[in-house]
Amino acid sequence: MIMIDHEKCIRCVGCSSVCPKNAIEYVGERMVVYPDRCIDCGLCVKVCPANAIELFPKTRDISQLPPEARNRYNV
Amino acid sequence: MEKNDYDVVIVGAGPAGSTLARVCAQGGLDVAVFDKRKSIGNPVRCGEGLGSREVIEQGLEVPKWAISTDVKGAKVVAPDGKEIIWESGETSGWVLERKLFDSWLAQLAVLKGAEVHVNNRVVDVMLDNGRIRGVKVKNGADSEISDVTARMVISAEGMESFTARRMGFPTVHRLYDVDTCYQYEMQPYSHQNLIELYFGNKVAPRGYVWIFPKGDKRANVGIGIGAHLETRVKNSNIKGADPKPYLDEFIRNNRELKDASTLMDFGGVISVCEPIGKFTMDNAMVIGTAAKQVDPIHGGGIALAMESGALAGDAILKAREKNDFSEGFLFNAYEKPWRETAGNKMAKRLLLRKVIERLDDDDLNYIFGNMAQEDLAEIVGKNRFAEVAARMVAGRPQLLKVLGALMGK
Numbered sequence: 001m002i003m004i005d006h007e008k009c010i011r012c013v014g015c016s017s018v019c020p021k022n023a024i025e026y027v028g029e030r031m032v033v034y035p036d037r038c039i040d041c042g043l044c045v046k047v048c049p050a051n052a053i054e055l056f057p058k059t060r061d062i063s064q065l066p067p068e069a070r071n072r073y074n075v
Numbered sequence: 076m077e078k079n080d081y082d083v084v085i086v087g088a089g090p091a092g093s094t095l096a097r098v099c100a101q102g103g104l105d106v107a108v109f110d111k112r113k114s115i116g117n118p119v120r121c122g123e124g125l126g127s128r129e130v131i132e133q134g135l136e137v138p139k140w141a142i143s144t145d146v147k148g149a150k151v152v153a154p155d156g157k158e159i160i161w162e163s164g165e166t167s168g169w170v171l172e173r174k175l176f177d178s179w180l181a182q183l184a185v186l187k188g189a190e191v192h193v194n195n196r197v198v199d200v201m202l203d204n205g206r207i208r209g210v211k212v213k214n215g216a217d218s219e220i221s222d223v224t225a226r227m228v229i230s231a232e233g234m235e236s237f238t239a240r241r242m243g244f245p246t247v248h249r250l251y252d253v254d255t256c257y258q259y260e261m262q263p264y265s266h267q268n269l270i271e272l273y274f275g276n277k278v279a280p281r282g283y284v285w286i287f288p289k290g291d292k293r294a295n296v297g298i299g300i301g302a303h304l305e306t307r308v309k310n311s312n313i314k315g316a317d318p319k320p321y322l323d324e325f326i327r328n329n330r331e332l333k334d335a336s337t338l339m340d341f342g343g344v345i346s347v348c349e350p351i352g353k354f355t356m357d358n359a360m361v362i363g364t365a366a367k368q369v370d371p372i373h374g375g376g377i378a379l380a381m382e383s384g385a386l387a388g389d390a391i392l393k394a395r396e397k398n399d400f401s402e403g404f405l406f407n408a409y410e411k412p413w414r415e416t417a418g419n420k421m422a423k424r425l426l427l428r429k430v431i432e433r434l435d436d437d438d439l440n441y442i443f444g445n446m447a448q449e450d451l452a453e454i455v456g457k458n459r460f461a462e463v464a465a466r467m468v469a470g471r472p473q474l475l476k477v478l479g480a481l482m483g484k
Contacts, residue, residue, distance in 0.1 A: 012120055013235040014255060014344030018248045018302070026111070026235055027196070046315030047302045049255045049342030055311040 001035035001059045002044060003073050008052035015044035015053060035061055078190075081107045083391060084210055084225035086197045086238045088115050088181050091363025091380035092231030094133075096184035096191070098388025104395060106189040107223065108181070109212055111196035116177030120343040122258065122295050122375070124270060124287050125176075126168040129378040133385055135183075141175040143289040147268040151451060153443030154275030154436040161451040162269070170270075170287045170295065171377075180381075200228065200241045207242060207358040226400050227391055228359045231384070233376075234344060236365035244361050245351050250303040250316075252348035252367075254282050254374060257318040258297030260339035264331055266294060273325065274439055279318075280304050281432045284325050296332060298322040299345065299374055301432070318342065345374040349425055350418060355405040362387045368417065371425040382417055430464075433477045441471050 002024075004015075009031055016024045016031070023037035024044060040057045059065055062075045083099050085092045088110035099106045112118075123143065130137055146169055148162035181191050194215035201209040201222060209224035230239035236246040266288035273284040281301030286294050298318045300306065305314035306321070319342070326332045346369040354361050362368070363380035370379065390408035394400050434442070450463045468474045 010341050010343075011118065012341070012343035013233075014253070014302075014342075017234045017236070017246075017344055017346075018250060018253065020247050022240060025237060029113075042311070042313045042315075043250060045310055045313045046250060046305075047253065047255050047344055048309070048315075049257050049318055049344065051309055051317065051319075053310060055313060 001038045001040070001056055001061070002033055003054050003056065003065070003069065004031050004033060005052045005054070005073070006030055008050050010050045010052070012049065014047050014049060018043045018047050035059075078107075079221060079223050081105045081190075081223065081225045082395065083107070083227045083229065084109065084223055085229045085231055086110075086210065087230070087232035087363075087365070088112075088191055088193070089177055089231060089233055089363065089380065090180055090377045091365070091384040092229070093177070093180035093184045093191075094381045094384030095229060095231060095362060095388045095391075096189040097180070097187050098385055099391055100184055100187040100189035102388070102392040102395075104391065106184070107225075108184065108189060108191045109195040109197055109210070109223075110191070110193050111215075113194045113215065114174075114178075115181050115191075115193060116174035118341065119173045119339075120341060121173045121377075122285060122287050122297055123171045123173045123176075123289075124168060124285075124373075124375060125171055125377045126375075127166060129381055133381060137169065137171075137176065138179060141172055141179045142169045143172045143293070144170050145268055146170060146270055146288070148270075149451065150269045150271045151443065152271065152273045153440050154278065155440045155444075157440070157443050159443060159446055159448060159451050160269065161448055163452075168270075170289050176377075197238050200238060207356070210238065226358060227394070229387065230359075230361045230365045231363050231380075233364040234346070236361070239361045239365050242356065242359050242361075244353060244356075244366075246361070246365060246367070248344075248346060248348065248367075251301065252346060253302045253344050254299035254347050255302040255316045255318050255342070255344050256297060256299040256374070257322045257342040258295055258339075259322070259326075259337045260289070261294055261296050261326075261332055261335040261337055263292035264288075264294040264296075264335055265292060274443075276436050278325060279321055280306065282318075284322065293338065296322070296326065298325065299347075302344065345369060345376070347371045347374055347425075347428060350421065354410040354413065356402045358400045360387055360390075360405055360409060368413075368421070371421065371428045372431070379417060379421075383413060386413055427464075430477055434474075438471070438474060438477070442467050442474075445470055 082104040145166040199211040271286040282299040307317040346367040368379040369376040
């Protein structure tokens with residue numbers, strides 16, 4: 001799955017425009033990720049002009065994130 | 076929301092959606108536009124440049140308050156620093172205050188009788204035996220979701236194209252199809268009302284740096300580079316395209332900009348590819364950037380969006396007259412004429428973009444070194460690339476290989 005740093009994110013929706021699985025949507029005032037749809041392709045990381053996306057391969061939900069990342073994302 | 080049935084529901088109140096709403100409402104249709112943003116045109120994610128021709132063709136006059144500055148020509152700079160300046164002698168376009176421009180277009184639609192609802196997000200499409208019959212709308216102020224039915228649902232949502240995807244239109248981009256961009260609004264920058272474009276594979280690989288002049292010595296200084304390029308190791312050790320370091324380097328090397336202030340800082344992604352393969356289905360259409368109707372060379376989408384909005388509006392009025400909202404009718408009334416006119420132009424410009432992206436800096440320096448002001452006038456003013464390209468190739472046979480390789484593919 002991916003994590004989006006909402007401080008860095010500029011809400012340009014570039015990530016959703018290249019996501020082949022509709023796993024990222026602009027909801028309300030920010031981008032929302034649907035981890036169950038994510039296929040770890042990393043296209044969103046490549047395209048993001050703000051470097052706001054991180055990929056955590058083979059991670060299906062927040063509880064599986066490394067502790068360091070959970071700290072950093074405050075989840 | 077009290078009313079829940081319309082002739083036409085439009086998703087997105089940008090230039091495409093508002094133009095479509097205006098045309099439909101003027102023709103007597105009951106129109107609602109839903110936009111998920113809290114205010115129209117905000118956030119601005121745009122270089123804000125617009126040629127004047129399309130607006131004039133629609134019989135519109137952009138109010139002074141929506142224009143930041145008049146554009147009176149262009150300056151193009153080669154990798155080796157050679158400049159070519161073309162001055163039109165009159166206003167050939169504008170750099171807009173995009174937020175105000177979008178708001179103005181929405182107001183025109185409202186004045187013709189359309190309803191515009193901001194802070195209303197379309198969360199799903201409603202189907203009836205496979206046919207689109209409306210949308211589900213969530214008002215930002217509460218959690219309630221309302222069903223809104225319509226004869227026609229149009230996606231005019233720009234890059235994200237959420238509703239279009241839900242309806243089954245093929246709107247996903249490949250990386251090669253987009254440029255990833257970064258832009259600052261900067262001040263002060265003493266410009267001469269010229270659009271400035273800087274080329275070079277070190278300046279902006281498969282793209283360019285632009286300086287669009289704005290009022291009060293401001294300027295939009297931006298860059299777009301091919302998103303498929305791997306210019307830097309990004310997060311998670313993934314190599315990808317990163318436009319910002321190129322833009323920062325450009326600014327450090329610019330005598331005036333290196334000391335200027337940054338008033339706005341943002342990025343974005345734009346289509347520079349062919350339009351999507353299908354714009355119409357029963358009771359539904361896609362218009363503007365959502366349909367990838369974006370100039371593949373400069374990434375501008377406003378003019379194409381307005382053109383498409385107007386054409387789609389006429390198509391819906393015709394459909395109403397015949398009471399036929401089928402894919403076949405909409406295809407003939409909107410998609411087919413679009414592809415024969417704007418689409419044709421876009422295809423030529425896409426080919427040109429593919430030629431340009433195969434040029435190395437030596438080729439570019441040669442072209443610019445041999446290009447006279449009149450050539451630039453022919454390209455920018457009259458949109459005649461082929462003639463100029465032919466003269467260039469005549470002097471540098473290596474360029475022919477580039478063309479040949481393309482045609483062979």
